Amino acid sequence: MENSSAKRLCFARTNEKSNNSHYPNKHHHQIGHKHGEGSAIDYYAYASKIRGWNPSFKVVFSVLTLLLCIVLNNPLVSLAVIVSMAYLTVIKGGLPLRAYLSVLLIPITFIILGTVAIGIDFSSQPIGPFNFSLGSGYLYTSVAKLKEMVFLMLKVFGAISAMFMMTLSTPSSEIIEVLRKAHVPKLIIELMNLIYRYIFILLDVFNTMRNSADSRQGYCDFKTSCVTFGSVASNMLVLSLKKANAYYTAMEARGYEGELLFLEDEKPFQINQVIYPVGFIFFLLLLWYITK
Amino acid sequence: MNTHLNTREKRFIAVVAAIALVFGFTPVASAMHIMEGYLPVGFSIAWGVICIPFLIAGYLSIKKNLKENPKTITLLAMAGAYVFVLSSLKIPSVTGSCSHMTGTGLGAILFGPAPMSILGIIVLLFQSTLLAHGGLTTLGANTFSMAIAGPFAAYGIYKLGLKLKINKRVAVFLAAALGDFFTYLVTSIQLAMAYPSESGGVAASAVKFLAVFAPTQVPLAIIEGILTVVIIIGLETYAQPELSDLGYLTGGVK
Numbered sequence: 001m002e003n004s005s006a007k008r009l010c011f012a013r014t015n016e017k018s019n020n021s022h023y024p025n026k027h028h029h030q031i032g033h034k035h036g037e038g039s040a041i042d043y044y045a046y047a048s049k050i051r052g053w054n055p056s057f058k059v060v061f062s063v064l065t066l067l068l069c070i071v072l073n074n075p076l077v078s079l080a081v082i083v084s085m086a087y088l089t090v091i092k093g094g095l096p097l098r099a100y101l102s103v104l105l106i107p108i109t110f111i112i113l114g115t116v117a118i119g120i121d122f123s124s125q126p127i128g129p130f131n132f133s134l135g136s137g138y139l140y141t142s143v144a145k146l147k148e149m150v151f152l153m154l155k156v157f158g159a160i161s162a163m164f165m166m167t168l169s170t171p172s173s174e175i176i177e178v179l180r181k182a183h184v185p186k187l188i189i190e191l192m193n194l195i196y197r198y199i200f201i202l203l204d205v206f207n208t209m210r211n212s213a214d215s216r217q218g219y220c221d222f223k224t225s226c227v228t229f230g231s232v233a234s235n236m237l238v239l240s241l242k243k244a245n246a247y248y249t250a251m252e253a254r255g256y257e258g259e260l261l262f263l264e265d266e267k268p269f270q271i272n273q274v275i276y277p278v279g280f281i282f283f284l285l286l287l288w289y290i291t292k
Numbered sequence: 293m294n295t296h297l298n299t300r301e302k303r304f305i306a307v308v309a310a311i312a313l314v315f316g317f318t319p320v321a322s323a324m325h326i327m328e329g330y331l332p333v334g335f336s337i338a339w340g341v342i343c344i345p346f347l348i349a350g351y352l353s354i355k356k357n358l359k360e361n362p363k364t365i366t367l368l369a370m371a372g373a374y375v376f377v378l379s380s381l382k383i384p385s386v387t388g389s390c391s392h393m394t395g396t397g398l399g400a401i402l403f404g405p406a407p408m409s410i411l412g413i414i415v416l417l418f419q420s421t422l423l424a425h426g427g428l429t430t431l432g433a434n435t436f437s438m439a440i441a442g443p444f445a446a447y448g449i450y451k452l453g454l455k456l457k458i459n460k461r462v463a464v465f466l467a468a469a470l471g472d473f474f475t476y477l478v479t480s481i482q483l484a485m486a487y488p489s490e491s492g493g494v495a496a497s498a499v500k501f502l503a504v505f506a507p508t509q510v511p512l513a514i515i516e517g518i519l520t521v522v523i524i525i526g527l528e529t530y531a532q533p534e535l536s537d538l539g540y541l542t543g544g545v546k
Contacts, residue, residue, distance in 0.1 A: 066429065070329055106423075113505060121500070156328065167424075187355060192414050194369030195372040195373045195415070202370075202373050206381070231522070237523075242534075245363070245367075
């Protein structure tokens with residue numbers, strides 16, 4: 001039901017894109033890493049209440065915040081970014097908190113492993129207040145290093161939440177449109193538009209194949225699943241090549257001459273949507289300047 | 293149902309069980325995308341700049357292809373979408389731990405390494421916006437490791453394997469597995485350069501990152517190799533004409 005409303009909103013632009021939230025989510029037991037999340041982000045973007053904001057403005061604001069978060073490299077700035085972006089996405093955008101958290105937690109493994117590797121060092125002599133003997137060498141860390149770890153985590157989460165503010169409120173087709181306005185080469189825009197549409201077509205193909213293999217015990221054990229995965233993947237390639245030919249013929253029949261043109265919603269700037277973000281950016285700079 | 297197993301089958305099951313045990317402990321592992329915000333600004337820009345010549349080469353190769361045969365556009369787009377979907381799929385494992393293929397090895401073998409740089413950067417952009425893997429500021433670094441270094445390594449190993457006349461399937465396995473492994477190596481070095489160790493510098497830090505990611509990445513590389521072989525076998529069985537079309541159009545395998 002929700003999905004159909006999202007579809008209705010976007011049918012003018014993405015007529016070929018299929019029902020994306022049908023991508024079944026079989027493994028609920030894992031926190032923070034659910035598959036089909038990709039189409040979920042796309043779905044949230046269409047359902048967001050701040051989707052009506054001007055997309056160029058959202059992209060610029062999100063990238064600017066993201067850059068400030070990284071350049072200023074200040075834990076307080078990171079915290080301010082995390083809180084305000086969560087406010088924009090969850091309260092203004094109307095995304096359920098649980099959904100937001102589950103999207104935020106997708107990269108958690110990388111963050112934990114990556115920061116642990118930075119925080120913990122090894123050496124042949126025991127250095128630092130906390131060390132752990134490994135026979136031939138020592139693993140050690142210090143308060144300063146642990147602090148660096150926590151600050152880095154904050155920075156990464158700040159940067160991620162700034163990016164998610166954009167991706168969870170701006171459908172990819174609008175982001176591509178912004179890139180086109182920014183004079184990214186036409187060929188790349190063309191490929192992006194096509195790839196974006198084909199992703200959902202192939203996901204549909206994959207789901208059908210997976211279901212039919214599953215109902216025939218194709219995933220009953222590890223060896224069978226490997227064989228099934230391989231045959232599904234190779235069949236998917238064969239089908240996608242066939243579809244590629246058919247789509248080109250269809251496009252040519254409709255007068256395709258190397259550029260896809262889409263009808264675009266007019267989403268004008270609203271002045272009060274600009275005042276707050278500009279104020280916010282000055283606030284971040286001020287915060288950084290005071291706590292430098 | 294016949295439950296008696298011969299020795300070969302038993303041995304096979306033992307090996308599979310051992311592999312399963314290893315994978316069972318594998319935590320959630322996506323391909324090694326460097327997360328948004330993880331690299332300092334200087335490194336983000338530097339890696340982006342390093343990618344530019346490869347991207348231009350890829351762009352020109354695609355443009356030339358399109359001029360000769362405009363139909364290639366849908367084919368290339370399908371290739372990109374295929375790599376994206378492949379990399380978003382959960383690959384089989386016994387315990388339900390999640391990992392993904394990178395798909396770059398297969399992509400390089402099928403489509404050739406040159407167009408992979410452009411397709412790769414687009415796929416990585418969609419992975420960061422649609423899947424939350426990777427990010428915008430780390431796009432340059434990720435493009436270098438996954439869309440340039442990995443595919444070129446995989447393609448080189450594949451061609452070398454064919455030249456040395458080793459079994460084609462072994463060559464495909466080595467190309468995909470080592471291509472994946474090379475990506476992991478490059479990513480670790482990228483991380484180490486951004487965050488060198490206090491006592492040992494970049495080299496020590498690289499060893500740390502390699503060690504930390506090894507439990508997720510080494511099994512992943514091996515399983516990616518196996519799956520790529522299974523996919524290629526499937527393609528050779530069912531899609532010989534399409535494969536030769538693909539080689540003809542994009543300079544990949546013939």
